[in-house]
Amino acid sequence: MSGLIAYIVRRLVTGVITLVGVVAVVVLMVQALPGDPARVIAGIQATPQQVAKVRHTMGLDEPVTVQFWRYLENLLHGNLGISARTGDPVSSLIGTRLPYTVELAILGTVFGVIFGIALGVLAATHKGKITDALASMVGVAGVSMPVYWLGILLIVVFAVDLKLVPVSGAATLSSLILPSVTLGVFSMAVVSRMTRATMLDTLDQDYVRTVRAKGVAERVAVRHALRNAFIPILTVIGLQFGTLLGGAVLTETVFSWPGIGQLLVASISSRDFPAVQGIVLTFAAMFVIVNIITDLLYSVVDPRVRLY
């Protein structure tokens, strides 16, 4: 058990190192703005005084290493700076919107994982049959689908034409359905492809033959095969979570979903770089955390995996 804790600590440390790297990237990002960063952030109409004020409050007049350490220090105090657009603390802007993004990401993942696994299992157990061909088509179509287009199509069909769900917003429970499906389709496709490939392998393993030799229903054998296929499936779930977050930016825009993805697009359009920095950092942190969680789940799924 202490070994497990040591492992978690080690994973957390590498996660933190990665995030420190991300901080360096977002600090450099502002430095890299063409021309005078303070001018860009303050806006074209800003008076020289306003520009100077932005430069000073963001510490842009100091060497970049100092800015980096200052950003880290502020981060430790939960301070992500002040939004150039609204004047609010970036942390509170993100704080009010993050739950929506988390909700969407979780629902999208759940949709993708459940349907992806189901589709992959169906394809593997019906290999070479029409079910398999259809599942493969759905798989390759899913990874080729532009989420923004899919989102609009779903809106047109289900919200405008059939009027089954609201067009946009996050007001009611049913308004969750279309965005979650839109966001989850890519995950579904990736997970189904991985599930099929791994299940084709595990279904023919000796231990599954042993299960069949016991005289059980085929679905019991499939369950054994699936349990053993879970490690690679978990791995893709973790890896595609990054893509899912990218998709969330677009999905939120399409559905006017009040999460941090939409905030990111708005902040970029208004050159609100303190907000952009904070949001990008938040997305990276979400990715790192999810991948630590999937790593930890390995040992739950497979007793042979020693994490330490």
Next chain:
Amino acid sequence: MTEPLLSIEDLTVTFRTRSESVRAVDGVSFEVYPGETVGVVGESGSGKSVTMLSMLRLLPRTSRVITSGRALLNGKDMLRASRRELRRIRGREVALIPQDPMTCLDPVLRIGGQLGEALRAHSSVSRDEQRKRAVELLASVGLPQPDRQYGQFPHELSGGMRQRVMIAMGMANNPSLLIADEPTTALDVTIQAQVMDILREAQAETQAGLVLITHDLGLIAEMADRVVVMYAGHVVETGEVNAIFAKPRHPYTVGLLGSLPQTGGDQDWLRPIPGSPPDLARIPTGCPFHPRCLHSHGREICRTQLPQLTPIGSDSTHRTACHFSDELADESIHGLLTVAQEIQ
């Protein structure tokens, strides 16, 4: 005479791959009677496992397989059994103790769960009952701490312990036929003997028939009543174990016996039969053994005509598939064959 427990008739199994078809089993027939042990021997790749797995309908589902012939188990043709019938038969009438205990247990489930599954498959037992039975079974195959092993994962057990678990699992529903596919190859010698004792006890207790697949002729001599010798998917010789060991009548069997380590003499090594088994996608015409046969002497019939399995003299149980098996009645020839094998 009693009815056979298992009767395999003219079984042929072909694997089709993208480019070729592999005939792994070709026209195999033999019977197993209640309480008897039949040894199946032959070099690696001769079709021993495929024969038994196709009877159990447990060949890999992803390969394309064409099977013909019949495999009657207690009178029921397994090759034509429905899914439901298979489900009822497997584990209860026939159990498989597979070739490699390392890969045959589900790595992510505890031993107890896997045994319980076998018990539950054929009877509705309470949870407590099931646990009790499972621990009893583990004890009966000589596991040192059955209660502990019940809760362990396969990777926490040694190879010998896993093989015992496989035997316990096979015996869970007292099947009338046990198929043990090289149950001891993965184990070291002392453990081998223990595992075979346990298998023998288990069989004696239930009067089950046993098919023992092995490379180990010593094991056959010790355990089996009858022998089936396979080569390149064909049965080349079969009979009572004494008859086969004393008076083999097929050049391949002679070779196999000649390749046994000679104890007592000055030679104590294994002399394999020269050459290697044919590519099953390109089995030679005529007698499949002819390219390696030291007794053929290039005679044409060996290359053109497939010898049928025919009884030898009045002994209807001893049958062999060689055009010139009569010549092997003269045992001085055996010595010559063995010497020839040694020279090659």
Next chain:
Amino acid sequence: MNQPPSPDAMLESLQTAAPRVDGSPFSSRLRTFAGNKAALVGLVILLIFVILAVFAPLLTSQDPTGQNLAAAFQPPSAKHWLGTDDLGRDILARIMYGGRYTLLIGLVAVSIATIIGVPLGLISGYLGGVTDTIIQRITDIMLSFNPFLLALMLVAVFGAGAKSVTIAAGIGVIPQFIRLARGQALSIREEVYVEAAVAFGEKPMAILRRHVMRNSLAPIIVYATLNIGLTILVAAGLGFLGLGVQPPAPEWGTMLGEARSYIFHASYQMTFPGLAIFLAVLSFNLLGDGLRDAVDPSLRD
């Protein structure tokens, strides 16, 4: 023992997904590829897009950018097969010309990613040690953004437009190429001929160029094909947000972004650009899957 691979190793192998190259002759690979109907469909779709894009001026007399408000919002008709948009421009013509952006962006972006990512990955895997650690840490950081966010950040800094979108999409997928090439280098490093070269005193860079690079070519081509689809999605996504190729250029993502305002009364305006993106990405994915199977039969099922 059938120990499972460690999670780290799993991750590695999944991220690189390096197809193993077998020794089968080119003709047999070609047969495998040709026998793959899906891949052929991908090739045909791609060829159609290429022809439409290259010969657009010959195939249509419509002006992709000229406005004609009198002809706005026309549904598909004999004159305008796919209808007209909010500014009266022929959607079919815009899609044909827009293919030039899409195909070029995909091709150039992946070339950028390959040219930068592959050498870095090969060096990282071949040299190991501190070099490897540094490159891998940087890759980890880039991976924690994912291609789309990375590209989005880059256009946020350097501004929208065709050039910066192409570069951004390319940089977005660099980490994937680093991982792939590193995996290749790690496995090829163990091969006999590389050991022999080392024994003969060849310099690391020469070995990398001569042996490692050449032998990882096939999987890299497969991976590049699959990533063209991804970069097209990223670039079009930026266009959709208004941060990509700028209007009036008929880039498909940008067209889709413009059409978004009119989904209630002119849904065909958004149908076709989206379909074009989907089909183009699909064609590269089908093609890539087919190439992968041809290069590495063991991955085929």
